[in-house]
Amino acid sequence: MKKILRYSLLLTAFTLVMTSCEKDDTDMADIIAQYQIEPVSIELDNSQLNETADVPVTDENDSTYNDYVENTTWSKVINIYFQGGTAEVNGSVPGVMVQTSGAHVTVINMSGPVKFVVNGATTDGSLKFYGDKRFQLMLNEVSIANPGGAAINNQGSKSMYVVVADGTVNNLQDGSEYTMVDEEDQKAALFSEGQIIFSGKGVLSVTAVGRGGIRSDDYIRVRPGVKINVNSSALDGLRANDGIIIDGGVINIEVTGAGAKGVRSGGAMAVNGGRLVAIGHGDNRITTTDGVVDTATCAACYCDSLLTVNGGDMRLKTTGDGGKGLNAKQDVVFKGGSLQAVAIGAKKVKKPKGVKIDGNFSINGGYFYTYSRRSDPLDVSGVLNVASGYKTYDSSPKVLTIAY
Amino acid sequence: MARSKRKHLAALLLICIALIPTSLRADDAGLVVSAEASHKFSKRLTAGFETEFRSRNNFRTAERVSLGPSISYKVLPWLKASVSYNMLIENNREDLSYQDDGVSYNNWRPSYWGLRHRFNVALTASYKIQRVEVSLRERWQYTYRPSKTIDNFDFDEGVWEDHEVRGKGKNVLRSRLQLEWDIPKCKFDPYASVEFHTTRELEKTRFIVGVNHSIKKKHDFKLYYRYQLTGSGDDPNIHMLGMGYTYKF
Numbered sequence: 282m283k284k285i286l287r288y289s290l291l292l293t294a295f296t297l298v299m300t301s302c303e304k305d306d307t308d309m310a311d312i313i314a315q316y317q318i319e320p321v322s323i324e325l326d327n328s329q330l331n332e333t334a335d336v337p338v339t340d341e342n343d344s345t346y347n348d349y350v351e352n353t354t355w356s357k358v359i360n361i362y363f364q365g366g367t368a369e370v371n372g373s374v375p376g377v378m379v380q381t382s383g384a385h386v387t388v389i390n391m392s393g394p395v396k397f398v399v400n401g402a403t404t405d406g407s408l409k410f411y412g413d414k415r416f417q418l419m420l421n422e423v424s425i426a427n428p429g430g431a432a433i434n435n436q437g438s439k440s441m442y443v444v445v446a447d448g449t450v451n452n453l454q455d456g457s458e459y460t461m462v463d464e465e466d467q468k469a470a471l472f473s474e475g476q477i478i479f480s481g482k483g484v485l486s487v488t489a490v491g492r493g494g495i496r497s498d499d500y501i502r503v504r505p506g507v508k509i510n511v512n513s514s515a516l517d518g519l520r521a522n523d524g525i526i527i528d529g530g531v532i533n534i535e536v537t538g539a540g541a542k543g544v545r546s547g548g549a550m551a552v553n554g555g556r557l558v559a560i561g562h563g564d565n566r567i568t569t570t571d572g573v574v575d576t577a578t579c580a581a582c583y584c585d586s587l588l589t590v591n592g593g594d595m596r597l598k599t600t601g602d603g604g605k606g607l608n609a610k611q612d613v614v615f616k617g618g619s620l621q622a623v624a625i626g627a628k629k630v631k632k633p634k635g636v637k638i639d640g641n642f643s644i645n646g647g648y649f650y651t652y653s654r655r656s657d658p659l660d661v662s663g664v665l666n667v668a669s670g671y672k673t674y675d676s677s678p679k680v681l682t683i684a685y
Numbered sequence: 686m687a688r689s690k691r692k693h694l695a696a697l698l699l700i701c702i703a704l705i706p707t708s709l710r711a712d713d714a715g716l717v718v719s720a721e722a723s724h725k726f727s728k729r730l731t732a733g734f735e736t737e738f739r740s741r742n743n744f745r746t747a748e749r750v751s752l753g754p755s756i757s758y759k760v761l762p763w764l765k766a767s768v769s770y771n772m773l774i775e776n777n778r779e780d781l782s783y784q785d786d787g788v789s790y791n792n793w794r795p796s797y798w799g800l801r802h803r804f805n806v807a808l809t810a811s812y813k814i815q816r817v818e819v820s821l822r823e824r825w826q827y828t829y830r831p832s833k834t835i836d837n838f839d840f841d842e843g844v845w846e847d848h849e850v851r852g853k854g855k856n857v858l859r860s861r862l863q864l865e866w867d868i869p870k871c872k873f874d875p876y877a878s879v880e881f882h883t884t885r886e887l888e889k890t891r892f893i894v895g896v897n898h899s900i901k902k903k904h905d906f907k908l909y910y911r912y913q914l915t916g917s918g919d920d921p922n923i924h925m926l927g928m929g930y931t932y933k934f
Binding site: 293298300301302303304305306307309312313316317318628654655678679 | 716718738740741742744745746747748778779781789790793795796838840841842843844928
């Protein structure tokens with residue numbers, strides 16, 4: 282009996298020891314797999330975009346009628362040719378005065394619509410416009426660098442139609458230090474107090490080292506066909522106070538400044554077509570005013586007002602601390618097209634998020650993808666309204682995909 | 686008579702286990718199996734070598750294997766001093782941490798096997814009241830954990846990274862009060878003890894009830910139940926079934 286008891290105990294102990302080979306870890310394999318997902322690749326894309334040309338509005342009562350350069354007859358033409366340290370002006374229009382100082386050209390336009398055709402190259406020149414008349418600026422293979430400020434500066438409040446001539450490549454660059462003129466703004470390498478409407482089928486490349494790349498104190502419209510590249514190591518890439526409308530074209534923007542935005546719209550922004558690639562590399566810009574600390578995070582696209590996406594292809598990426606792919610301060614309505622927003626920056630001062638919306642977010646069409654490596658891919662402060670009928674609605678800790 | 690006492694003893698053990706509250710039964714459970722060889726060099730001096738295995742996770746996961754020598758010396762008839770060393774090969778529990786929101790994951794370190802060295806110095810005072818021996822053991826325990834590089838998954842980065850568990854030493858004072866009954870004509874000696882593990886605070890409390898069984902003074906067996914209350918840390922409270930064998934030569 283005693284032996285049986287002893288052997289039973291030994292056998293029990295042996296069995297328990299031999300069966301103690303299971304791990305007691307939480308099964309994290311599936312969860313970790315979700316965290317190891319890499320984002321889609323977002324890089325500047327200069328490839329040809331097949332898009333149909335837009336049809337100019339012909340109804341004069343339409344609010345956008347004047348946004349179409351075709352709706353104006355441009356019979357008055359002045360040619361400006363930059364050649365190193367000089368600029369040559371050909372043509373004269375009554376009411377238009379053109380002054381040159383080296384390769385720095387100042388135009389005072391008191392006439393009606395005038396078309397300015399510019400070409401040539403200068404590394405120390407600029408083009409400045411005064412006058413409250415709309416005008417066309419045709420960039421016809423021109424390269425302007427201004428070490429002391431903006432390359433092109435429109436002080437007039439009317440429309441500046443920037444037509445990038447078909448097949449041409451044009452370059453604009455500002456300087457690291459701006460020489461300011463009293464009571465005049467000068468906020469970017471290409472700056473306008475009035476609207477800027479881009480059209481044409483050429484390439485415009487803007488390099489900003491002092492301030493922003495392209496900026497309007499009014500609104501900016503980009504039409505199909507044009508290619509715009511902006512590289513800014515200072516402030517925002519493409520910015521407008523009153524709104525941005527992208528109907529088409531290819532826009533590539535890369536900003537590296539602290540707190541800089543690739544695209545920044547103070548007013549309502551609408552994306553109807555084209556391809557926008559905006560990449561922000563900057564970390565936070567922290568400023569202290571009267572003891573109040575303000576932290577501005579980088580964003581590939583930043584909108585202070587309503588953002589409506591009806592079409593087009595938006596690819597947004599930030600790599601800096603707390604960067605946002607899309608940072609919308611009000612509502613976002615997504616009806617079609619494609620938006621891919623990726624935030625892969627650090628989370629030291631602020632949380633990096635693929636898409637951050639302070640208002641409501643409604644989506645009823647298109648393809649929406651957002652990724653954040655170190656925080657929420659989508660942060661909606663208001664109401665998230667995803668209309669039924671979607672084909673895909675995948676949500677994981679780092680990625681959210683909605684597709685119709 | 687002896688058989689009747691054994692029955693009573695078994696019944697007592699069962700009652701003790703049955704009295705454990707249900708909430709405690711929801712705790713972890715594990716096994717302690719030990720084997721020791723010891724030799725008495727003189728009336729006062731004894732040396733031994735012990736090895737032990739422990740499991741957790743309701744007996745399903747190996748927790749520790751240890752081995753090491755020990756020496757004890759009877760300073761006085763009622764006072765024994767002892768020193769021992771143990772090499773512990775331990776399966777450290779996983780560690781999962783969360784972000785400030787308490788929901789999002791932060792880091793996950795899976796369980797890993799690591800080495801520790803433990804040194805013990807103890808004084809045991811015994812006093813017999815009729816057939817009950819009361820003993821108090823005060824043990825200073827120093828454990829050193831060498832540094833080790835282990836895997837850690839950083840959920841923020843979404844990557845596995847090397848994490849260095851730094852080497853460190855830890856001092857613990859273990860105070861054990863034990864009662865052991867010497868039942869006439871019975872080869873089973875029941876005992877019960879309570880032990881407190883104290884650092885700067887009370888870390889663990891162990892309650893033990895068990896029996897010792899000796900055969901020809903050469904083979905000692907023990908069977909016990911141990912309940913360990915964890916005062917701090919992430920380790921859960923645990924019920925342990927213990928079995929031990931000592932060969933004396």
